[in-house]
Amino acid sequence: MPELAEVAYYSKQWAPGIGQCVSGIWINIAARCCRSLSQQTACRIFEGASLFKILTHGKRMLFAFSDNVWLEIHLGMTGRLYSRERGSDREKHDQLVLSLANKDLAFNDSRQFGKAKLHECPDVPDWWRALPPQPMDSAFTPELFASYCAGRKRKGLKSFLLHQEHFPGIGNWMADEILWQSAIDPRRLVGSLSSDEGLRVYQSIVDVSRGAMASIAIDYRNPPADWLFSRRWKPGGICPKTHEALARDTIGGRTTCWSPTWQN
DNA sequence: AGCTCTGTTATCTG
């Protein structure tokens, strides 16, 4: 489920815990997504620590606690975060629950493809600072995009857009949306783009990222109704541009939805 | 019963 804006949305679900002290922690230690944690270490590290800041970057989340504690969470395919009343029953597929003064903060992940990891350091970890600009940031410029393209000319466009080192937060539906909005066939190679087409893709990356942040990230409301978004999920969808049937196929190893005559 | 899936990683092949 979670791409850029979904991750931002879920990260905020833990905001009710800001300013509160950790009084207990439960870990599903058998779960793959918690394999780097130990109950004992977590209890020691979180002793007396309080949550004070929530950071997100692409599909990554970082929760800052006092006492040099940082909890990194990646939601994988099915991860979600919840805030519940203190003492609520654990739910199916809960993997980690932090008990605070009056809230329980839960990381729930049915498929366990996500990841929870602890860091101990006085300030924001170096690797976090070194992450590339997010696609909605002003530092994500046409020149930066062009430099990414320059090194990947023989790469398929669809899988290129899914590269987190270049486009942090972009996932499968966003990549399809970007190519649909820029009217480019997802089967094209990066090196085949004209400079005008490259600029269109760049602009759509920015527009889709900002549009998702302005809708999904706020309250999980859908992006604008004229996006591909609402039509892409099931076979039989109709392209809002051409009113013709959308195509579905596996491109770059991922299910891809596009509009054959609109995108070329 | 069998197939799919908004993610990532390792491995094999060309």
Place this chain on the structure above:
DNA sequence: ACAGATAACAGAGC
């Protein structure tokens, strides 16, 4: 070196 295909992870939904 690069790029694509495939499998693996583990569960839910259709």
